[in-house]
Amino acid sequence: MGSFWAYHQFIIAAFAACLVLIALSNWRLLRRAGDWAPPTAWPRVSVLVPARNEDVNIGDCVRSLLAQDYPDCEVIVLDDQSCDRTGEILAELASQDRRLRVIPGLALPEGWLGKHWACQQLAESATGDLLFFTDADTRHEPQSLRHGIAALMAEQADLLTACPRQEVVTWAEKLVVPFFPWSILSFLPLALAYRVRTHAFCAANGQYMLFRRAAYDQIGGYAAVRTDAVDDIALARQIKAHGLSWRMALATQDVRCRMYRNSAQVFEGFTKNLFAGFGYRMLPFVLVWLWIGIVFLQPPIVLVLIAAGLLHSTYSVVMAAAGVFLAVLLWGISNARFGFPLYLALFYPVTTVLVLFIAARSMALAVRGRSTWKGRTMVRARIRWW
16 A cells, blocks of 8 residues: 555656646747747738627727737627627727627527627628637737737648736636636647647637638638537637647737636636536546546645644655645746736645536536526537546
């Protein structure tokens, strides 16, 4: 038993060390959107924004998009049957700037998720050679489009996705939101993901999805992923499946976003996505989250037990301390790269517990067919064991 326990603790520390190495490699590959040289010509781009009950956000978002320092762009916003002041705000903005087109959303057809249907209509209305999908809760600096398009063109990519600066205010946001960029930086080796066709090696951020129009049409657009709750990753997987190329950039200096404003929104938003991100496969989902819990909760628990005099082992002290140190280092690297407060790295055990709870809730609601988003019940997914 003693040798097994020692080996188990060593495996945890070694795994955490591997994640640190992946994060350091990704730090180098995840370049800032402004690092690429501008192209010789700027293609026409359609900026596409789905909006449903976004009166708190839509005005600032659209004004920031209309203020882009870009020579040839149109901004199209779809009002997805909002019941707040979204439509009124958009009508006023459209009357002030002819580059803004506002289109009313059609009724949601059976078999579609709401945002996907909105984005499908937006793409059908677009005239650009490039399609830039972004969310209504984003704010863009004037150079945002130039930087993103320069990166897409220089990398000869068919899809450029980027990570904006996530604004976190409440403690629920501070403890949960950083987990998801952290998971990309720590678990997805970009050097490998860019080269292999395997769908698992893929990530995307729906707040920033820049497509070549030809590539978007080739993969079937949003119609091809109409029932996938995690539409951004599903679209990126379609890009890979069709032999096209994708790249990820860092847009923390160009775009900022506050996804959620209270704990209820945080829990609802991530509950919608977590189980869906695994393709509703139960065994991989349970095994991955169980392992995450072991790797990031066992070392601090062991240290607490040793401090309480309930465990006596010099080797356990060393391995547990190494595990905690590597976890804090890993979180510190991620928070530094994505612009989160560095002190939040010390709270990683709390973050782990909260995300494990959200993961369990995500699977439970999906199995029962009770997942919701923005007042709509989501299409019931087919649950698979593997």
